[in-house]
Amino acid sequence: MAEIDSSGGGHGKKGGKQRAKKLSTKIDMTPMVDLGFLLITFFMLTTTLQKPSVMQLNMPDKNDKSETTPQPASKTLAVIPGPKNKVYYFNGDPKDEALPIGVTDYTANGIRKVILEHKAKIGEKFVVVIMAMDKASYKNVVDLLDEMAITGSERYAMVDAAPTIIEKLKKSGKFVE
Amino acid sequence: MPKVQVKKQSVSLDMTAMCDVAFLLLTFFMLTAKMRPQEPVQVTTPTSIAKAKPTDKDLVTITVDREGKIYWGTDNQEIRVQTLAAMGEKHGIAFTNAEADIFRLTESFGAPIGALKQLLNTDPKERNRPGFQPGMPCDSVNNELFEWVYAARQRNPAIKIVVKGDGASDYKVMKQIVGSLQEQNVNQFYLLTGLETKPAGE
Numbered sequence: 001m002a003e004i005d006s007s008g009g010g011h012g013k014k015g016g017k018q019r020a021k022k023l024s025t026k027i028d029m030t031p032m033v034d035l036g037f038l039l040i041t042f043f044m045l046t047t048t049l050q051k052p053s054v055m056q057l058n059m060p061d062k063n064d065k066s067e068t069t070p071q072p073a074s075k076t077l078a079v080i081p082g083p084k085n086k087v088y089y090f091n092g093d094p095k096d097e098a099l100p101i102g103v104t105d106y107t108a109n110g111i112r113k114v115i116l117e118h119k120a121k122i123g124e125k126f127v128v129v130i131m132a133m134d135k136a137s138y139k140n141v142v143d144l145l146d147e148m149a150i151t152g153s154e155r156y157a158m159v160d161a162a163p164t165i166i167e168k169l170k171k172s173g174k175f176v177e
Numbered sequence: 178m179p180k181v182q183v184k185k186q187s188v189s190l191d192m193t194a195m196c197d198v199a200f201l202l203l204t205f206f207m208l209t210a211k212m213r214p215q216e217p218v219q220v221t222t223p224t225s226i227a228k229a230k231p232t233d234k235d236l237v238t239i240t241v242d243r244e245g246k247i248y249w250g251t252d253n254q255e256i257r258v259q260t261l262a263a264m265g266e267k268h269g270i271a272f273t274n275a276e277a278d279i280f281r282l283t284e285s286f287g288a289p290i291g292a293l294k295q296l297l298n299t300d301p302k303e304r305n306r307p308g309f310q311p312g313m314p315c316d317s318v319n320n321e322l323f324e325w326v327y328a329a330r331q332r333n334p335a336i337k338i339v340v341k342g343d344g345a346s347d348y349k350v351m352k353q354i355v356g357s358l359q360e361q362n363v364n365q366f367y368l369l370t371g372l373e374t375k376p377a378g379e
Contacts, residue, residue: 028189028192029191029192029193029195029196030192032192032196033192033195033196033199036196036199036200036202036203037199039203039207040199040202040203040206043203043206043207043210044206046210047206047209047210052222052231052369052370052371052372053225053227053228053229053230053231053369053370053371053372054227054229054230054231054339054367054368054369054370055225055227055229055367055368055369055370056227056229056365056366056367056368057365057366057367057368058364058365058366059355059359059364059365059366060364061362061364062359062360062362063362081348108376132348132352133348134347134348134349134352135347135348135349136347136348137344137345137346137347137348138223138241138342138343138344138345138346138347138348138350138351139223139344139345140348141348141351142223142225142342142344142368142370143223143225145225145368146225146226146227146373149225149226149227150226150375150376160352
């Protein structure tokens, strides 16, 4: 296929038939292969093979003033990503002084377990409220949004951590600065 | 015992087949290649199980690096140039054609509009050195990110906002970005993440 036919041609000018010299038709392909692989390597390294994925985040319309039914605090799990990869959570009315505040991390046995437990306990009207603190890392928040997808918690909201809540966290003695 | 004569074999291989394969692969990579754009920051995005792929065109990408610096960019070169013109007009800065041409090829940048002219005239190597660009201001006093996104949306209202944040950056920056974009009624964001497999048993 890749061999070049170099036979034929070279007809004698003078009467007598002149034998064309049989040349070897083999070409050394090695440098060509080298070049080929060099270019392959180049293209492989400069290509972004795996396209990143996107996570869609829909925030509520700020101008939308339509009435919504209030969500009972007893059926709400508040999840507060804090600094140092810690996440705090409580279930209930934040005004309650004796409300227990839990602290955990982002591993499978951490917040995921907490969410699943509360989801099973509360049942239908379960809502997760994510109140990320300023010092939480972006990764933490994405992890939490991811947990929502993993645990199938479709009803969740993202709000800013209110100063009263942060105050409460600090008072609980579990807060790690 | 008679000595066994080792047959001399030819060491020359037929490279034709190998060459075919090499060029087949080369063709494949050349056709599928999309050059990695030159960016002023390297960002490690967090991973998620989200599988949706970003659409290829008409995106505004807001990049947030580790320190929380904000970079703005769009993939559409026409919109890029038009946005620059609109921003220049608004702030009373005239950009020359040469500067617009450089901007056309700038994938993303992070600088206040006042420093943009100087940035465009800086050597590309220096310009894309990590940490060179100061980041785009996005606070209540001077919210240029808002203006840039707004200007780009004026050109194409259907443009999508992709946030490419470094996992280690503070959530505070994200809050600012989301907050300022919600002010112009952008409520849908796409967070760029790496792939992660969904844990089993769910």
